[in-house]
Structures are given as structure tokens and as C-alpha cells.
Amino acid sequence: MRICVLTGGGDCPGLNAVIRAVVRKGERHYGDDLLGSLDGYRGLLDTETVSLDIESMRGTLPRGGTVLGTSRIQPYAFPDGLERVRRTIDALGIDALVVIGGEGTLACARALSDDGFRLVGVPKTIDNDISGTDLTFGFDTAVQIATDAIDRLHTTAESHDRVMVVEVMGRHVGHIATWVGIAAGATITLIPEVPFDIEQVCASLLRRHQRGRYASILVVAEGALPRPGSLELPDKVYDQFGHVRLGGISTLVATEIERRTGFETRVTTLGHVQRGGTPTAFDRVLSTRFGLAAIDAVHEGAWGEMVALRGGDIVRVPLAEAVATLKVVDPHLWDDASQFFA
Ligand code: F6P
Secondary structure, eight states: OEEEEEEOSSOOTTHHHHHHHHHHHIIIIIOOEEEEETTTTHHHHHTOEEEEOTTTTTTOTTOOSOTTOOOOOOGGGSTTHHHHHHHHHHHHTOOEEEEEEOHHHHHHHHHHHHTTOOEEEEEBOTTOOBTTSSOOBTHHHHHHHHHHHHHHHHHHHHHHTOEEEEEEOOSSOOHHHHHHHHHHTOSEEEOTTSOBOHHHHHHHHHHHHHTSSOOEEEEEETTOOBOTTSSOOOOOOBOTTSOBOOOOHHHHHHHHHHHHHOOOEEEEEOGGGGGOSOOOHHHHHHHHHHHHHHHHHHHTTOTTEEEEEETTEEEEEEHHHHTTSBOOOOHHHHHHHHTTOO
16 A cells, blocks of 8 residues: 655654654555655645655654654645645555644544545644543653653752742643643642632742742643633734644743742743653653554554554544544542642
8 A cells, every 4th residue: 555644733752653663564564655744734735745664764763853844734724725635645646644643633634534535543742632542642751851850940949949830831731730740749730621729829839838948849731721810811822823822821820929929939931842852662662552553554444543542552543532522631630639739
């Protein structure tokens, strides 16, 4: 078969490991001919692809980013988008697509599948917010990077007896923040799923600091929201794809803490550091298993399905199910995390 792989949306550690596994089993086991679409769906729109083989993927397992490039461009954004993708697929004789992406890329894959394109999906995102899978690859790496950073912040925070507000990624959900909060021993964690009350946050910090010389570390997901009416938010800024450009909630929280408590408060925004660099061993293994399962799914004609991790096993779920709702933080895990607050 002639199979084209693409990586869409924000990049994520482990993308190359997935591509490598698809190529490895495709070429060696099935005798496939593999292609990569450049910059996600853009390559399919503009007929820009590269050949992929075992040789060209050598050395990519530990490399972050994606050798194919990525973008948020989607065919449905163009009046002639579907036609252009069809033209590329016909011209290059592509039999099937392997689409590796997060919510936006996979929602588009689902629509393409409904429109008759033969494809399977692979869930990717450091945010871990795709339904139908216990975990997405990249999440473990992001959690580890943020935990390492906070381990370092602890000592400087303690030396200066300061409050440190650390902003982590998490657009709509707080998986990274919750895990990092537990792993790094956060004083308080703020996530989008649980709107916070700045008054209560400050009261908890005051109580804690009255007990003695305590530095505090707050882990704040970039999408964390105050309870309606409790704190004024700055105007939203959108990117060219209509996504709110987040980042900045931690500065607001820090300013309020300093104003209301008098404690010296500093902000660290970890930002794209969480998405860069080499994947953890766990993510390399998960990505590899996803890639191998994806090429099997193609050969079994599992069109419109996504590979997923469930209870340690790799399974398939319909893309329709995976993109129907975002996976939010399990309330039991949030309850565990909050046992350690303040
Ligand atoms: O990969 C998902 C994510 O990390 C979100 O948490 C974050 O809001 C977004 O990507 C930012 O991506 P970019 O800066 O590429 O628009």
C-alpha cells in the first residue's frame, strides 16, 4: 500500500517515534511505500510530500518535534480544500492516511473520514485531553519537564521566602497542572475545570505563612479561570486559527497575591519548554506502540478509528468518540491533589 503520514497541530515529544514505528512496520512487515505530508494537512493541500523509509528515520527516536513539520492548517478552511486534498491523493496514488494530531487535527480527520477518505488517527498532545485514551504521548514528557523545573524553584523560593507562581500548559484542561502539582508538591494548583477564588487562595497562603517561614509554589494551568466576577481578566487575544492565545493568568494571580497578602511573589511561565526536546522513555514506548498499532489498523481497514491506550493495552476507538468531548481531569485525582494544598 502507499500510505501517507502527517503530523498536525502543536508539536509534541514522541511524534518522530510514531512516524518511525509506522515506517518500520509498514516497510519491513507489510512492504508498504511510505510518504509524509509536510506541515500537517498543508502538504496534502499543496501536494508537498517526502518519501519516508527506515533509513531516513534513523536517529529520530529521541528527537523532539516532528521531521515532517506541523501546522494548524485544515482543508475545510478553504472552499476548494477537499478538492485539493483529493487531487494530491489521486496524483500520488495514496491508499490511506495516518493522521497524528490533537483535538483540532483529529476532528478534521473525523470529518475527512466521513467524507470518504481512508484514514486512521493517532492521539497526540502534551495536554492529554483526548477522550477514548487513558494517555496521549508527550504528556509524560511535559509533566517531567515541569516537575524538574519546579524542583529547582523550590530551593530559590525557600531561600527568599517567596511565593512562586508557575504557569504550565493546559488550554482547556488541567491534566499537566494536576500531575505536576502532585509530583512537585505544589502549595496550590489552579486548573480550568475548577474555577478559583483569589480571596480563598490568598487566605490559604496567609494561614500557611503565619505558621512560619514557608515558601509557596502555585502551579497554574494557562487556561485556569477565576470564579465569575471575582477577578477581572484582560481582553482575549486570538491567533490566526481562532484559538485564544493563552498565557498571562499567572501574572494576574501573582499581582493579586502580592497586593492582597504583601508576600513577595514571582512568576515563571514554562511555556513551550514543556513541548520541546527529547521524549521520556515512557513516551517513546507509547509512541512506538501507537505507531505500530496504526499501521496494523490501516492494513485491517479500520477507517475512521483512532489507536488508544486503555488499561495498558493498545485498542481502537472511533474518531467520532475521541473528538466528541475533551477529557477533563478525573475528580478523584483532583481530590487527591487537593489534599496537599496550602
Ligand atoms: O499542544 C497544546 C498546547 O500545548 C496548549 O496547551 C497550548 O495552549 C497550545 O498548545 C499553544 O500552542 P501554540 O503556541 O503552538 O499555539
